[in-house]
Amino acid sequence: MSITSSSPSLRRVVDPILETVAARNPGEPEYMQAVHEVLESIAPVLDERPDYVEAGILERLVEPERQVVFRVPWVDDDNRVQVSRGFRVQFNSALGPYKGGLRFHSSVNLGIVKFLGFEQIFKNALTAQGIGGAKGGSDFDPHGRSDGEVMRFCQSFMDELYRHLGEHTDIPAGDIGVGAREIGYLFGRYRKIMNRHESGMFTGKGVAWGGAEVRTEATGYGTVFFLEQMLERSGRAIEGLNAVVSGSGNVALYAIEKIQQLGGTAITASDSSGYVVDEKGIDLDLLKQVKEVERLRVSDYAERRPGAHFVRAGSVWDVPTDIALPCATQNELDGAAAATLVRQGVTAVAEGANMPCTPEAIEAFRESSVLFAPGKAANAGGVATSALEMSQNASRQRWSFADSEDRLRAIMTSVHDMTYESSERHGARGDYVIGANTASFVKVADAMLAQGVI
Ligand SMILES: NC(=O)C1=CN([C@@H]2O[C@H](COP(=O)(O)OP(=O)(O)OC[C@H]3O[C@@H](n4cnc5c(N)ncnc54)[C@H](O)[C@@H]3O)[C@@H](O)[C@H]2O)C=CC1
Ligand SMILES: O=C(O)CCC(=O)C(=O)O
DSSP states (O other): OOGGGSOHHHHHHHHHHHHHHHHHSTTOHHHHHHHHHHHHHOHHHHHHOHHHHHTTHHHHHTSOSEEEEEEEEEEOTTSOEEEEEEEEEEEEOSSSSEEEEEEEOTTOOHHHHHHHHHHHHHHHHHHTSSOEEEEEEESOOOTTOOHHHHHHHHHHHHHHHGGGOBTTTEEEEOBTTBOHHHHHHHHHHHHHHHTSOOGGGOSSOOGGGTOOTTHHHHHHHHHHHHHHHHHHHTTOOSTTOEEEEEOOSHHHHHHHHHHHHTTOEEOEEEETTEEEEOTTOOOHHHHHIIIIISOOOHHHHHHHSTTOEEEOSSOGGGSOOSEEEEOSOTTOBOHHHHHHHHHTTOOEEEOOSSSOBOHHHHHHHHHTTOEEEOHHHHTTHHHHHHHHHHHHHHHTOOOOHHHHHHHHHHHHHHHHHHHHHHHHHTTOTTOHHHHHHHHHHHHHHHHHHHTOOO
């Protein structure tokens, strides 16, 4: 269901907003895509709640509360000055302090950060952990850079960003290109500048210095927990099924781990150079060694693993599978790839990455009744566990791995149920896109309504 099938009066509400967003944010197709998806999904809510429209909730939602763009100068190993660009978009704090990751990748620009920040508002609402939405990052790419270069870049990045952060203001975490090493350097610089060990101002920290058990695993595990719930609702289970996974970073690795723990077989992993197929099931220890420790390519995995093969051309979505888990990056699974997956009998798709499926791909899954879990629901386990990290920091407690995993599983079950129930309530049972967008939008809109025009 989309608003395009709804009344002309609703189109009169949404179309001018989409036009304004397009005019105000030229050259930001990913941001437009994210806004379209949400606004086109919430027609049933707007129908019931004209007060949201009258209070200008939509117009306010699509305009970030604050956007910071800044220069990040740093010195490379050849003693040359490099200048990167830094971003933080503090999108919406109606539900709690700004919360969302930092991405370091050459493709990062303001539009990418805005699409991620916009998605984060709704994802964070679904976790029910009292966190607002934000995202940030830089066009600096850590790949191929020495530890010293990464450290100097992170320190310079924090030299500006620190003034916008704080445990009650804005709490960053990792995303593409920002893992344990980068978080260490960023946190260290903040601590030095502020002269205080403010644990709750960053999540994803090392467990020995304020980090939470399971945060590393949480996004991948959470995606699989959501998938498990979705399959269970239709009388199926992960056990015995094959999964095709894209990516080989944080989300992909731990999605693979949980699939294998639940009796499924994850048979692929990928990076920007190509993908590996390993019909016996990915050897996770080897993949972690190659990607996390040695920071090499998936082709190196294939070279060391008997029976696995590396494919440079084509797409990981060409591999026949029961389950597809896009865990790499935005728009990595398009309409043609979706058609191939459907033709080859895919049962369920869960987005570990943010917006990895194009609108055409989502439409193809809907038309074929493939179970489809949108990222803002399926990958909410990462940020939810970040909120658990903040709770532990505030109360100076430490929860065990098992306890933290139980809490993550309970949150993902609740995200699933909330999403499913909202899809039912809005006349689209089992459509998790409608369910996630309507359930989260209502939470944010109610908070904005209660807090007045600010
Ligand atoms: N880390 C987290 O807690 C969360 C991450 N996400 C999303 O999950 C996705 C992956 O993030 P992480 O695993 O954290 O990052 P990462 O940096 O650990 O891994 C990213 C992976 O994607 C691959 N990749 C990047 N660009 C690619 C391209 N153009 N083609 C093919 N592969 C490509 C990289 O090779 C790498 O394997 C992103 O969309 C991110 O926004 C979503 C929720 C939370
Ligand atoms: O853990 C966090 O604060 C943010 C994770 C994130 O960036 C995401 O959910 O996309």
